[in-house]
Amino acid sequence: MGDGVSSKKPVIVVLDYADAAGAMNLVDRLDPSLCRVKVGKELFTATGPALVELLVKRGFDVFLDLKFHDIPNTVAGACRAAAKLGVWMLNVHASGGRAMLAAAREAIDAGHGPDPKPLLIGVTVLTSLGPRDLADIGVGGSEPDVKAQVLRLAQLCFEAGLDGVVCSAEEAPVLKAALPLTKALTSNFLKVTPGIRLPEDAKGDQQRVVTPVDAIKMGADYLVIGRSITHAKDPVGRLQQINNQLMALDAAPEK
Numbered sequence: 001m002g003d004g005v006s007s008k009k010p011v012i013v014v015l016d017y018a019d020a021a022g023a024m025n026l027v028d029r030l031d032p033s034l035c036r037v038k039v040g041k042e043l044f045t046a047t048g049p050a051l052v053e054l055l056v057k058r059g060f061d062v063f064l065d066l067k068f069h070d071i072p073n074t075v076a077g078a079c080r081a082a083a084k085l086g087v088w089m090l091n092v093h094a095s096g097g098r099a100m101l102a103a104a105r106e107a108i109d110a111g112h113g114p115d116p117k118p119l120l121i122g123v124t125v126l127t128s129l130g131p132r133d134l135a136d137i138g139v140g141g142s143e144p145d146v147k148a149q150v151l152r153l154a155q156l157c158f159e160a161g162l163d164g165v166v167c168s169a170e171e172a173p174v175l176k177a178a179l180p181l182t183k184a185l186t187s188n189f190l191k192v193t194p195g196i197r198l199p200e201d202a203k204g205d206q207q208r209v210v211t212p213v214d215a216i217k218m219g220a221d222y223l224v225i226g227r228s229i230t231h232a233k234d235p236v237g238r239l240q241q242i243n244n245q246l247m248a249l250d251a252a253p254e255k
Contacts, residue, residue, distance in 0.1 A: 010216065011242055012036045012063050012192075014166060014226030020047045027055065029236050036061040036088065038224060044087035052085045061088035063192075063224075067123050071095035072103035079104045079120070083113030089192075091166060095152035101160035119190065122157035123166045127195035129171050151178060158183055166188025166224075169215035176182040176219035194224040198242075212242050213249055 013035050017023040023043055030037070037060050039052055044066060055062050064087040068075045075092055082090045090103045101122060108120050125134070125146055134144035150171040159167050161183045167175060172191045179189040193215050212223050225242065232238035 008221070009034065009036055009061070010221065010223050010246060011212075011229075011239065012038050012222055012224045013229055013239065014038045014040070014224060015043055016040060016226050016230065017043055018046060019043075020051050023047075023051065026230060026235060027058070027060070030239070031059075032059040032061070035223075036063060038063040038065050040065040042066075046135055049219060050086050051090055056086040058199060063087070063089040063091075064118075065091060067091055067093050068104070069096045070100070070211070072100045075100050076103040076107035079107040080110070080112050083108055083118055086114045087118050089119040089121060091121045091123055091178070092192055094124055094157050094165065098156060098160060101157060101162060105161045116235045119163040121164045121166055121190060122153065122160075122162050124153040124157075124171070127168045147174055151175065154179060154189075158189060164188070166192045166194065169193040169210035169218045169220045172215070172219035188221060189220045191219055192222045192224060193220040194226075196223045196225045196228065198238075213245050216246060216249060 010215055013030065015023040015026065015037050027037065037055060039055070039062060041052065044064070052064060064082050064085070066078070066082070068078045069092065075096065079090065079092070093102065094101065104120060108117050111117060129146070130147055131144050134140050134146065134149060135142060139149055150167050151174055154165045154167065154175050155178070158179050163182060165175065172193060175189070175191055181187065182189050193210070196210060196212055196215055199211060210218065212225070215223055229235050229238050229242070
C-alpha cells in the first residue's frame with residue numbers, strides 16, 4: 001500500500017454545507033492530523049475564498065473541488081488563483097481536453113502560490129454516472145463501457161503530467177495496473193475516490209459505491225467521504241471508526 005494508509009491521512013471529509021457556520025460546526029471538532037477536508041461548489045460559492053484560507057490557517061489540507069472545465073486560458077487562471085489560496089489539491093475535468101489539461105499543469109508549475117504547490121488531478125467519469133448516462137451524452141455508442149472511458153481520460157491526464165485522477169474505487173485496479181506512477185516516475189499516480197459508503201449507509205445519488213476498506217484494497221489512495229461522516233450521529237466517532245479500520249488494514253500482513 002505504498003507509504004502506508006496511516007501515514008498519508010487517506011480520508012478527505014466532504015464539507016457539503018450551505019454556509020460557513022455549518023461547515024465550521026464540524027471543522028471545529030475535527031483534528032487536521034486525522035483527515036483532510038474538501039470544499040466544493042456550493043460552499044465555495046456561498047463563502048468565497050475566505051473560508052478556504054481559514055481552513056488552511058487552521059492546519060487543514062484542503063481539496064478544492066471546483067472541477068474547472070473551460071477554455072485553456074480560463075482554466076489556467078483559475079488554477080493560479082486556487083494555488084494562491086494554499087490548497088493541498090485541486091481538480092479539473094479531464095474531458096476539457098489535452099490543451100486545457102496542459103494549461104492547468106503549466107499554471108500550477110509556474111509556482112505563483114505557497115510551497116509546496118498543490119496536487120492537480122483530473123475528474124474522469126463522475127460516480128453518479130452509469131452507462132445509460134454516457135450514452136445520453138454521446139460517449140461510447142449505444143453500450144458504453146464506463147471503465148474504458150475512465151481509463152481513456154486517465155491516460156490523457158497522465159500524458160498531460162497531472163498527479164492523478166478522480167475515479168470510482170471500482171476503476172482503481174485498472175488504473176493502478178495501467179498507470180502505476182506519475183509521468184515523472186517519482187510518485188504514485190493518485191486515485192482519489194468518491195462514492196465511499198459504509199455497509200449500513202444508503203447509496204444516495206451515487207451509482208458506483210464501495211466501502212472504505214474495500215476501496216483501499218482496490219488501489220485507492222484517498223477516500224472522499226461525505227454523508228457517512230457528516231450525517232452520522234457522531235461524525236468524529238465515525239471518522240475515528242473509519243481510520244481505525246484503515247489502520248488495521250495497513251497493519252495486516254501482506255498475503
